[in-house]
Amino acid sequence: MKENNHLPVFGIGPYLIGLIALISVIAIALSLKKIIPSYSTNQILMTIVGAILIVCGAIFWISAVLKSRIDDNIKNNQLVTTGIYGIVRHPIYAAFLYAITGFIFIANNVLLLILPVAYWLILTLAMIKTEEKWLVDLHGDDYLDYSKNVNRFIPKVI
Structure with missing residues (x-):
């Protein structure tokens, strides 16, 4: 679970996103x-609609990686719940999903619009089994309260 006493900076994300991107390119x-x-x-x-989603994905990625400096927060075992992380719990995955x-x-x-639904399901299951489990282990009730609201x-629209 932890490397150097903190969560993995990259986790399973690059593998999932790479596979999802490959499937999408082949399908298209x-x-x-x-x-x-x-x-x-x-x-x-x-x-x-596609262009708007791609732009939203870019904004989410920039906000999560560059603005929130998530890698530093992971290394310091800090739970980030503000900025883009106050809007979605996994903005980097969301960014790639949107793009x-x-x-x-x-x-x-x-016909290809079934793919994002499948991707959402795969990412949801992967997050529950890995990163969210790690975050609950590390942050306990703080993460559970955060996950109830985000x-x-x-x-969330409302």
């Missing part, structure tokens, strides 16, 4: 080559 390529069925809709709307979903929207194949990947 197969869709563009018409190897898998393509069910198109309004290209302009799909492109706009990849954005590219899927831009590909304009409605969603994993999608900000």
Whole structure:
């Protein structure tokens, strides 16, 4: 669980995100080559939604990594609950989930929209079994209270 008496700085994230990105690239390529069925809709709307998601992903990543300096906080065993971490518990994963979903929207194949749902499920299960378990072990009730008020990947609307 811990390296040098703190949580792993990278955890399982790079492996999951790499696999998700690879699956997405393959699915989009197969869709563009018409190897898998393509069910198109309004290209302009799909492109706009995709671009917005990609920009949101970039903002989340910048806020989590550069602004919150999460790696320093992990090394110091500090639970970050402010800034972007006050909006979602796992903004780096959310950033990649949004960006990849954005590219899927831009590909304009409605059939591929099942992928972000599957990715959300995979990431949720992975977070519960790894990082969230580690955080509960390290921060106890503080993390449990935080997790009751802040969603994993999608900000609360209300």
